[in-house]
Amino acid sequence: MQRNRLSVDGVRFEPAVIEGNVNVLETPNFVMVKRSWQPDQEAQACPLCKCKFGGLKRRHHCRQCGLVVCNKCCNEKIPLPQLGIEEPEKICESCRPVTAAVTRSRSHMASMQLQAAEELAGMCKDSRQLGKIFEFGGFHTLLAQSKVHLDTPNMEIMAHIISALHTLSTYEPVQDYMVSIGILRGICLILEKVPGDKEQILLDGISTLCIYCKSKTYLSKVLETGGLQVVLRLCCNTSDTVVLMSVSTLSMLVENPSTHTAIIDGDKAALQRMLKLAAAESPQMQAVALKCLNYLSMGTDWNKHRIIQEDFTAGKPMKTALQTETFNMQVWANAACLVANLATSTEDQAPLSDCLDCMMKLLRSDITNVDLLSHITRGLANFARFPQNSSRVGSVLPVLVSKCLKHTDKTISKHALRAILHLLVNQTDNTITELLIEGASEVFKNIVGTLDMTDAMFSVLQDLCPDMARPL
Numbered sequence: 001m002q003r004n005r006l007s008v009d010g011v012r013f014e015p016a017v018i019e020g021n022v023n024v025l026e027t028p029n030f031v032m033v034k035r036s037w038q039p040d041q042e043a044q045a046c047p048l049c050k051c052k053f054g055g056l057k058r059r060h061h062c063r064q065c066g067l068v069v070c071n072k073c074c075n076e077k078i079p080l081p082q083l084g085i086e087e088p089e090k091i092c093e094s095c096r097p098v099t100a101a102v103t104r105s106r107s108h109m110a111s112m113q114l115q116a117a118e119e120l121a122g123m124c125k126d127s128r129q130l131g132k133i134f135e136f137g138g139f140h141t142l143l144a145q146s147k148v149h150l151d152t153p154n155m156e157i158m159a160h161i162i163s164a165l166h167t168l169s170t171y172e173p174v175q176d177y178m179v180s181i182g183i184l185r186g187i188c189l190i191l192e193k194v195p196g197d198k199e200q201i202l203l204d205g206i207s208t209l210c211i212y213c214k215s216k217t218y219l220s221k222v223l224e225t226g227g228l229q230v231v232l233r234l235c236c237n238t239s240d241t242v243v244l245m246s247v248s249t250l251s252m253l254v255e256n257p258s259t260h261t262a263i264i265d266g267d268k269a270a271l272q273r274m275l276k277l278a279a280a281e282s283p284q285m286q287a288v289a290l291k292c293l294n295y296l297s298m299g300t301d302w303n304k305h306r307i308i309q310e311d312f313t314a315g316k317p318m319k320t321a322l323q324t325e326t327f328n329m330q331v332w333a334n335a336a337c338l339v340a341n342l343a344t345s346t347e348d349q350a351p352l353s354d355c356l357d358c359m360m361k362l363l364r365s366d367i368t369n370v371d372l373l374s375h376i377t378r379g380l381a382n383f384a385r386f387p388q389n390s391s392r393v394g395s396v397l398p399v400l401v402s403k404c405l406k407h408t409d410k411t412i413s414k415h416a417l418r419a420i421l422h423l424l425v426n427q428t429d430n431t432i433t434e435l436l437i438e439g440a441s442e443v444f445k446n447i448v449g450t451l452d453m454t455d456a457m458f459s460v461l462q463d464l465c466p467d468m469a470r471p472l
């Protein structure tokens with residue numbers, strides 16, 4: 001039989017194998033495959049106390065790990081239902097703590113189950129016990145018991161279990177294994193069923209999910225397991241801390257475009273919620289809600305339309321975010337990025353009018369942050385594409401030239417050039433007059449400095465008036 005091999009901080013171990021490979025979430029009384037016994041002749045000394053065997057020192061087999069140990073190190077007997085053994089059997093000192101807790105978890109008494117969960121949670125924090133937690137069924141027990149205590153709710157036990165699963169999830173080398181056993185489903189079930197006022201349990205649960213969302217591979221597994229619905233529900237929790245953690249998790253899930261329809265057109269009013277949070281009191285909350293909206297704004301025109309529509313219904317939180325008085329670069333940058341993305345939509349230019357004003361006001365202010373300036377310039381270029389916005393964007397033309405077109409950051413100067421070219425097309429005379437006062441030379445320098453652009457211009461001109469011809 002092939003056992004998995006894991007290693008954490010140089011300690012190698014082989015996690016328990018469950019008989020019949022059953023899903024422990026559905027089979028709380030699972031039985032582990034017994035480990036093979038070490039042959040007597042292989043053992044010359046007790047691995048725990050190092051005393052030599054022979055003479056009066058007799059050999060004993062630990063029923064859990066199968067190693068040969070001395071009597072002193074193997075003098076306790078406990079029943080091992082997790083190995084299919086109901087009678088008390090000899091267990092070595094090394095296996096005892098985890099094994100005793102796993103045995104206790106099978107008790108019918110709530111106090112014993114509570115003690116088991118508490119002990120296992122404590123041992124998860126001790127990296128020396130970590131391997132044994134996996135080897136002797138501690139992890140499988142935590143996962144199985146999480147389901148048991150949801151069906152007959154015992155929140156005290158649940159608090160220890162979720163805290164333990166959270167701790168284990170922080171060890172990167174065991175994440176893959178735990179995902180294969182079903183930890184994501186377990187966490188989602190807990191988050192689905194635990195009452196909304198159990199703040200600490202919910203926080204531990206959502207933080208655990210968040211750990212897995214940081215990896216692309218696990219992120220799609222979280223989605224497959226129903227994580228999106230769970231997170232969306234928790235975004236409406238009454239605790240700000242739970243909401244912040246949930247929206248942060250959501251901001252990772254929305255990187256996957258398959259989530260967008262459920263958020264934008266789903267039945268949970270999630271989009272409305274995100275927009276409300278974009279105008280929340282806490283800048284941290286605003287920033288993550290805006291980050292979610294940003295990902296949503298990168299999709300179809302319909303998605304953009306829905307965001308703009310809900311923004312209006314929610315009392316224009318995007319405008320509020322752009323007007324946030326307290327200095328918070330992340331909020332402004334995320335809000336400006338969102339508005340810039342939305343401004344590409346051919347419909348819905350009118351409802352964004354307030355946001356355009358805010359962007360122009362920010363541009364005129366003394367901001368210097370490159371990210372923010374880049375989003376604002378991009379937004380103005382997008383707005384300038386539409387003739388109905390020309391005269392307003394034209395009113396900041398001198399600032400666009402001095403602050404953006406002359407900027408050393410290439411992205412900013414190129415977006416500025418794009419804005420100015422739109423203005424030249426849509427409002428030719430006014431724009432030329434303005435540029436002649438200051439800026440014409442910058443525009444030409446930028447055009448000449450963009451080789452692809454001059455190439456494209458030459459190729460169009462070549463078609464219109466070829467550089468070779470027959471004699472007349």
Ligand SMILES: [Zn+2]
Binds near residue numbers: 046047048051070072
């Ligand atoms: Zn010994």
Ligand SMILES: [Zn+2]
Binds near residue numbers: 093
């Ligand atoms: Zn042992």
